[in-house]
Amino acid sequence: MSSSSSSSSPPPWEALQILGPYIDDPKTLATASCVSSSWRAAFSGDHLWARICSSSYPSLSALHLHGNPSSRPRALFSALRSAKRRRLRGPPKPRLALRDLIFTLDVYRCSGGDGESLLSFAKPGDELALKSGGIFLFEVDLTAGGNAAAAVNCREEMKVVWTAVKVGCACDVGGDVGAFSMMECAAKGRAVGGSGLWFAEKLPGPPCCSSIAAEVGGAEAEVGMGLGGGDGENRVVERVSLGLLSGASCRYVGLDDGLLYLQHFLF
Structure with a gap:
């Protein structure tokens, strides 16, 4: 295989799995999971997002003690990040003029x-x-x-x-x-x-x-x-x-x- 064709080939599946734990930025991890189905499988793992959740919201580990059903770590992180945006959002504009x-x-x-x-x-x-x-x-x-x-x-x-x-x-x-x-x-x-x-x-x-x-x-x-x-x-x-x-x-x-x-x- 020529060097030009090798440089344009996607990284092998094993490399993606090795790379995931080194990504600690949730935006980068989410972007990587949107590239393809194989990338999504590699970068949407619960073990990756559980680490992101624990570092950003340490209190999440205690949610199950208060009767909250367990959720996928990525979905839970997304919900809490959205809650922050809703808090900063002002009231709706009136329909009445x-x-x-x-x-x-x-x-x-x-x-x-x-x-x-x-x-x-x-x-x-x-x-x-x-x-x-x-x-x-x-x-x-x-x-x-x-x-x-x-x-x-x-x-x-x-x-x-x-x-x-x-x-x-x-x-x-x-x-x-x-x-x-x-x-x-x-x-x-x-x-x-x-x-x-x-x-x-x-x-x-x-x-x-x-x-x-x-x-x-x-x-x-x-x-x-x-x-x-x-x-x-x-x-x-x-x-x-x-x-x-x-x-x-x-x-x-x-x-x-x-x-x-x-x-x-x-x-």
């Missing part, structure tokens, strides 16, 4: 029992201005064209109703309404520096993979009213902000986390 939502707000006067409407609007989510990039906090400018100015008495109790409605939802009897009540509270607003009123209400925590679910204290919906000119206690509402906070940290949640939260209730 701002363009899929309409936010409605209604504010009523509680005193006198007449339920007089003080402020009302419906705004598509993708038309709302983000007060700060990347967080679930929006602002509506009521001084812009097409918005009616609202006058409120800062000392009066008001009913604030904020609803998130999914675009194209079926509103017939028995259909998927596709709406979620973000806030429905009757209270006196909390004054902030004489230039604003703030309303907040706790929300249920969703059983989903978001920072809201992970935070102790659940979530809070917040509606803020930016006040302008007026006479004494009677002021004009010039801006409205809509936000979602983490109840534990009292910080606004990320936009994706807010959408994941709503997605749980709207789908």
